[in-house]
Amino acid sequence: AQSVTQLGSHVSVSEGALVLLRCNYSSSVPPYLFWYVQYPNQGLQLLLKYTSAATLVKGINGFEAEFKKSETSFHLTKPSAHMSDAAEYFCAVSDIYKLSFGAGTTVTVRA
Amino acid sequence: NAGVTQTPKFRVLKTGQSMTLLCAQDMNHEYMYWYRQDPGMGLRLIHYSVGEGTTAKGEVPDGYNVSRLKKQNFLLGLESAAPSQTSVYFCASSLASGRMAQFFGPGTRLTVL
Numbered sequence: 677a678q679s680v681t682q683l684g685s686h687v688s689v690s691e692g693a694l695v696l697l698r699c700n701y702s703s704s705v706p707p708y709l710f711w712y713v714q715y716p717n718q719g720l721q722l723l724l725k726y727t728s729a730a731t732l733v734k735g736i737n738g739f740e741a742e743f744k745k746s747e748t749s750f751h752l753t754k755p756s757a758h759m760s761d762a763a764e765y766f767c768a769v770s771d772i773y774k775l776s777f778g779a780g781t782t783v784t785v786r787a
Numbered sequence: 788n789a790g791v792t793q794t795p796k797f798r799v800l801k802t803g804q805s806m807t808l809l810c811a812q813d814m815n816h817e818y819m820y821w822y823r824q825d826p827g828m829g830l831r832l833i834h835y836s837v838g839e840g841t842t843a844k845g846e847v848p849d850g851y852n853v854s855r856l857k858k859q860n861f862l863l864g865l866e867s868a869a870p871s872q873t874s875v876y877f878c879a880s881s882l883a884s885g886r887m888a889q890f891f892g893p894g895t896r897l898t899v900l
Contacts, residue, residue: 685827708886719791719877719891720830727886766829770885773837774820774845777829 678703682778695754699767710768791892800868808863810878818881819861823874
């Protein structure tokens with residue numbers, strides 16, 4: 677079975693600082709990986725997805741993620757945090773039918 | 788284009804009561820999903836459907852039933868609600884295949900007393 681593990685349930689960053697959210701995956705086949713964001717009291721929306729076309733994936737709102745097969749990782753980064761980035765972020769891996777989500781990482785941004 | 792909509796947004800039930808949550812999508816998507824979200828546990832898949840008339844069990848199906856009589860609608864039923872089913876429920880859809888992006892509804896907050 678495929679699964680993901682998100683390291684750190686809470687991350688606090690200063691405005692303008694680097695945002696780094698960690699995700700490791702387990703998969704017996706080449707994985708399809710996703711990052712979703714959930715703003716307070718809303719549903720999830722797609723940030724970016726990896727489908728083996730390129731190891732560095734660019735998403736919306738300045739986020740990007742790098743697929744590293746040797747480390748089974750798909751970490752999410754943003755060079756400069758903005759107050760509007762405060763949200764919960766979910767890493768997910770898919771099989772042909774469905775997604776399996778990590779437990780989520782809540783990001784708070786300090787002014 | 789409304790995307791994915793969920794009805795109702797909030798509901799309070801007493802233990803043993805039943806209810807149905809409605810999910811509708813207007814994107815002509817084949818796949819639809821029901822998740823529950825609980826603090827610290829991410830989203831867990833309850834049931835899913837890969838097309839009209841089909842349903843399948845997800846990770847946590849016990850206590851729930853689903854139906855997909857029309858392509859655009861996916862219903863989630865609780866026959867006899869329990870306090871353990873207090874959660875936020877999200878519906879999602881994707882064009883085809885779990886490997887495509889899923890689009891989520893705004894959620895339904897259910898409390899079972």
